[in-house]
Amino acid sequence: MGMEDPRDADDVDGVDAKAAERAGPTVASVPFMITRAQRAALRQAGASDDDIRSMKPDEVERFLDRHR
Numbered sequence: 001m002g003m004e005d006p007r008d009a010d011d012v013d014g015v016d017a018k019a020a021e022r023a024g025p026t027v028a029s030v031p032f033m034i035t036r037a038q039r040a041a042l043r044q045a046g047a048s049d050d051d052i053r054s055m056k057p058d059e060v061e062r063f064l065d066r067h068r
Contacts, residue, residue: 045064045068
């Protein structure tokens with residue numbers, strides 16, 4: 001009886017390895033600019049041009065979520 005390669009296991013530390021492979025890589029995305037559509041939505045939500053200029057891209061969605 002030889003040693004099995006642990007990479008061949010279907011369940012490693014409670015994670016179904018084959019399901020994880022099918023799901024693909026996990027990717028995080030961070031916005032780096034405010035789009036024209038977002039600027040228009042911000043204006044409709046009541047943000048001034050000064051407010052928009054001072055916002056960082058990651059703040060836009062939070063602002064819009066609060067004003068929907």
